Every structure is written in C-alpha cells, then in structure tokens.
Amino acid sequence: MQSLISDNIVRKRFSVEELQITAEEVESLARMDENLPSYAGFIEDELLGRLKNASIQGGYLIEPAEVVDETIIIEGNNFEVGPTIAGALSNSEQVAFFVCTAGNEISERVNELNAKGDWLEAYLVDVMGSVMVETAMDKLQAIIENECVANGLRITNRYSPGYSGWNVKEQALLFSFFPEKFCGITLSDSCLMHPVKSVSGFIGIGTKVRYRKHACSQCNATNCIYRNSKKHCDFSHLNG
Amino acid sequence: MEELFEQLAYCIEYGKINKPSPFPPDMKDKDGADEITQQLLNEGISADDILQKALIVGMEKVGVKFRENKVFVPQVLMSAKAMDAAMAHLKPHFANSPGSQKGTFIIGTVEGDLHDIGKNLVAMMVEGNGYEVIDLGTDVKAEKFIEAAEQYPGAVIGLSALLTTTMNNMEEITKAIKSHNRNIAICIGGAPVNQDFCDKIGADSYNPDPQGVVEFLNKTVE
Numbered sequence: 173m174q175s176l177i178s179d180n181i182v183r184k185r186f187s188v189e190e191l192q193i194t195a196e197e198v199e200s201l202a203r204m205d206e207n208l209p210s211y212a213g214f215i216e217d218e219l220l221g222r223l224k225n226a227s228i229q230g231g232y233l234i235e236p237a238e239v240v241d242e243t244i245i246i247e248g249n250n251f252e253v254g255p256t257i258a259g260a261l262s263n264s265e266q267v268a269f270f271v272c273t274a275g276n277e278i279s280e281r282v283n284e285l286n287a288k289g290d291w292l293e294a295y296l297v298d299v300m301g302s303v304m305v306e307t308a309m310d311k312l313q314a315i316i317e318n319e320c321v322a323n324g325l326r327i328t329n330r331y332s333p334g335y336s337g338w339n340v341k342e343q344a345l346l347f348s349f350f351p352e353k354f355c356g357i358t359l360s361d362s363c364l365m366h367p368v369k370s371v372s373g374f375i376g377i378g379t380k381v382r383y384r385k386h387a388c389s390q391c392n393a394t395n396c397i398y399r400n401s402k403k404h405c406d407f408s409h410l411n412g
Numbered sequence: 413m414e415e416l417f418e419q420l421a422y423c424i425e426y427g428k429i430n431k432p433s434p435f436p437p438d439m440k441d442k443d444g445a446d447e448i449t450q451q452l453l454n455e456g457i458s459a460d461d462i463l464q465k466a467l468i469v470g471m472e473k474v475g476v477k478f479r480e481n482k483v484f485v486p487q488v489l490m491s492a493k494a495m496d497a498a499m500a501h502l503k504p505h506f507a508n509s510p511g512s513q514k515g516t517f518i519i520g521t522v523e524g525d526l527h528d529i530g531k532n533l534v535a536m537m538v539e540g541n542g543y544e545v546i547d548l549g550t551d552v553k554a555e556k557f558i559e560a561a562e563q564y565p566g567a568v569i570g571l572s573a574l575l576t577t578t579m580n581n582m583e584e585i586t587k588a589i590k591s592h593n594r595n596i597a598i599c600i601g602g603a604p605v606n607q608d609f610c611d612k613i614g615a616d617s618y619n620p621d622p623q624g625v626v627e628f629l630n631k632t633v634e
C-alpha cells in the first residue's frame with residue numbers, strides 16, 4: 173500500500189474570507205430564534221472587520237498506526253481511545269494527527285464585548301470562533317483527504333481526545349508529536365488548549381476505512397446543546 | 413400598579429430593554445424595562461417590591477423556558493440585558509439598605525479552566541433572581557473561593573468546569589473549601605459534571621441548568 177508518511181509536518185494558514193462563513197450558519201448554531209432580531213449585519217461586520225486578520229491555522233502529520241482492541245499504537249505510543257473510536261478506526265493503516273486554531277483574536281474580542289455589557293454580541297463572536305475553527309478544520313481535512321485519494325486511500329471521520337470514551341488527557345501525548353507552540357497553540361496541565369478556539373485529534377487512513385455521516389439519533393451526547401439543531405451536524409466537535 | 417409589575421415582568425421575559433430597542437417587535441415604541449422601572453420608583457414603589465414582584469417573576473419564566481428548551485442562550489442574554497437596565501435603577505437603593513437582596517452567590521470557573529459562557533449564564537440568572545453575585549472569573553484557585561467566602565459569610569459557592577480534567581480540580585477545590593468550613597454550601601455544574609460526581613466529591617448540589625441553582629438557593633438561603 174501507498175505510504176504517506178514523511179517527516180514533514182504540513183502547516184496551513186487560512187484567511188477568514190476563504191472560510192466563507194455565513195451569518196446564517198452562525199445564527200443557526202447560536203440558536204437565534206426566528207422571533208429574535210437578525211444580527212446578520214453585526215456578524216458580517218465582525219468577520220470583515222475585527223476578525224478579518226484572525227490567525228487561523230492548522231497542521232498535520234501522518235504516521236503509521238496499528239489498532240489493537242481499544243488501543244491505537246503509533247510509533248510505540250499507546251492511545252487508549254475506547255471502543256467507539258477504535259471501532260471506527262479499525263482498518264486504519266496510518267493516522268493523520270491534527271491541530272487547528274481560530275487564533276486568540278476571538279477571545280480578545282469576546283472579552284471586549286462582554287466588558288461593554290454586549291453579552292449577546294459577545295456570545296455570537298464566541299460562536300463565530302467555534303464555526304471558524306471547525307470550518308478551518310474541514311478545509312484541513314479536505315487537504316488530507318485529497319492527498320489520500322490521490323494515493324488510492326480513504327479517510328475516516330476526525331476524532332478528538334475528550335470524546336466518545338477517549339480521555340482528554342491523551343492530548344498531551346498527541347501534542348508530543350508536534351513541535352512546541354505549533355501553530356501558536358499551547359497545552360496546559362489540565363489539557364486546555366490556548367487559544368480556546370482550538371481543536372486536536374486524528375483521522376484514520378487506509379484502503380478499507382469508511383467515512384460516516386453524523387446522525388444525532390446515533391450520538392450518545394443527549395445533553396448536547398446542538399442536538400437536532402438545523403445545521404450543526406456538519407461540525408464534528410460541535411455535535412458531542 | 414399590578415399592571416405595571418406585569419408589564420415589567422414581560423419586558424424581562426422577552427428582553428425589551430428600553431423604548432428604542434426594536435425587540436420584541438410587538439412592543440415596538442413601547443416602554444421597556446428601563447422606563448417602567450423608573451416609573452415605578454417615581455410612584456414610590458420600593459426597589460425590593462420591584463425586584464420581587466416584577467423582575468424575579470420575569471427572570472424565573474425565562475429560566476424555566478430555558479430548562480425546557482423553549483428558548484436558547486441568545487434569548488436568556490436579551491433578558492439579562494433588560495434585567496441589567498432595570499437593576500441599574502435599583503442598585504443605588506439596595507446599596508442603602510444592605511440585606512434587601514436574598515443572599516450572596518460566589519461563582520467561578522475552576523482552576524485550569526477558561527470556559528465562561530456557562531458560568532456567565534448561571535451568574536446572570538442567579539442575579540436576576542434577586543441574589544448578589546460575586547463573579548470570580550475563570551481559572552479560580554481554591555484559596556480565592558475561600559477568601560471570598562470569608563468576606564461574605566453565609567454565601568453559597570458555585571463551581572463551573574467544562575473538561576473532565578478540570579473536574580478533578582473541582583474535586584480538590586470542593587475538598588479544600590469543605591475542610592476550611594464544612595458549612596459552606598457548594599453547587600457544581602458544567603457539561604461533563606453529573607449527580608454521581610457531585611455525591612462523590614461531597615458537593616451539596618449538582619444542576620444541569622441555571623434554574624436548578626436558583627431553586628437550590630431559594631431552598632437553602634434564608
């Protein structure tokens with residue numbers, strides 16, 4: 173089989189513009205009811221103004237992997253991902269580690285708005301940050317997928333520490349595969365990434381792996397605030 | 413008078429801040445929380461009556477609707493903003509007669525955790541229900557909670573955490589507070605927290621939503 177493994181860590185920067193975030197998706201994820209006034213103008217102004225130069229970036233690294241029961245072994249390191257993720261990755265021969273961030277500008281803006289008492293605006297910018305990092309991650313995933321398809325390989329969905337029985341603590345191990353402060357992201361002792369609007373995880377790669385569409389009805393996050401909301405299923409992290 | 417109380421409660425419930433605010437559409441050009449509160453004060457109604465008979469009534473309705481998934485975060489924030497406009501008129505009166513609020517609630521996101529949307533929502537709802545809220549912010553250590561509890565005797569402490577790793581810090585903070593003074597009541601919440609965890613760490617109350625804390629406080633604080 174084709175190997176995509178190399179010593180190169182791929183790093184990408186994304187502009188707010190190329191993410192093509194719409195006010196509609198932000199409002200829908202924020203659960204702005206139809207009977208609330210539209211904040212589309214505010215959202216667009218923020219995206220074109222204050223958040224225009226947000227340092228959105230991400231990167232990945234592909235390594236050979238072996239799945240044994242509920243463990244994924246990569247370069248001699250054991251990731252205890254639990255039955256669900258191990259099952260989804262079961263036929264993977266390689267794994268792409270990823271991290272991605274929407275940058276610190278979001279939190280700065282959120283704090284600024286909160287300090288002014290513009291709580292709803294602050295909340296919308298917060299949601300925008302979540303959409304930005306997930307959309308950037310979609311793009312990064314598409315880059316990984318293209319590379320795989322060109323080599324006759326397929327990818328799984330993306331999975332993150334802290335989800336589906338995979339302890340968030342294993343993020344430390346995941347981060348050890350990247351150089352320090354990669355993409356400007358740092359990890360605290362409690363495994364919290366800075367900037368806050370960041371995600372990490374991995375994607376399985378192989379000839380026999382499968383990509384699954386997310387369905388709320390099959391997800392065990394019954395208290396997810398986005399459960400059964402209109403558009404959230406496009407975002408893997410945001411749907412629990 | 414009853415009618416004005418009702419109108420004010422409605423403004424809080426639906427987030428009608430003041431006359432110029434365009435929302436909700438059916439109240440266009442009508443007085444909002446700002447004007448009605450001033451009007452009530454002008455008529456000699458006490459700040460405490462306004463709080464109890466209008467503001468809390470409205471806020472409680474929002475809390476219940478939020479719990480039942482009938483409204484979402486943005487609507488709660490609109491209500492909080494209307495509440496804030498009303499409280500701006502009332503606060504000077506409370507400052508003159510301490511104790512007229514129902515009690516004190518100290519809240520913070522635990523050490524190691526920076527998430528604050530959930531914590532802020534809880535703070536707003538509790539304040540909207542007539543309590544004084546001391547918000548210690550995010551990444552708060554045990555000592556800071558204890559210090560605040562010393563400063564506000566009888567206050568209840570609320571801890572928020574959003575990651576399973578910072579839940580561990582919640583446990584340590586709870587134990588530290590309890591060993592300092594086991595009479596301090598502690599409520600916990602946040603996405604990964606549940607009742608089992610609450611029982612395990614010896615906290616007094618777990619609630620999945622802000623209204624739950626309000627009900628706990630109403631039962632606990634005299």
Ligand code: B12
Nearest residue numbers: 334364365368371372396397530570572575576601602603
């Ligand atoms: C949006 C989101 C993100 C966004 C933005 C993060 C942010 N906060 O800004 C992004 C995509 C960046 C993200 C990333 C990650 N996330 Co995330 N995320 C969420 C999500 C979907 C919503 C969080 C939110 O904003 N909720 C809205 C507020 C209003 O809700 P809340 O904070 O829970 O507060 C309510 C209640 O909990 C309660 N409450 C809160 N505090 C208190 C306190 C008291 C006293 C009381 C009584 C009640 C109470 O009242 C509030 C109002 O109802 C949750 C899942 C979920 N449905 O909650 C996961 C979730 C928090 N994330 C999770 C994880 C794992 C992560 C990542 C670690 C994944 C990864 N490896 O990439 C990263 C970490 C990021 C970092 N910086 O370190 C997990 C955490 C669980 C765990 N195992 O630790 C969750 C729970 C999802 C899951 N697996 O179920 N995430």
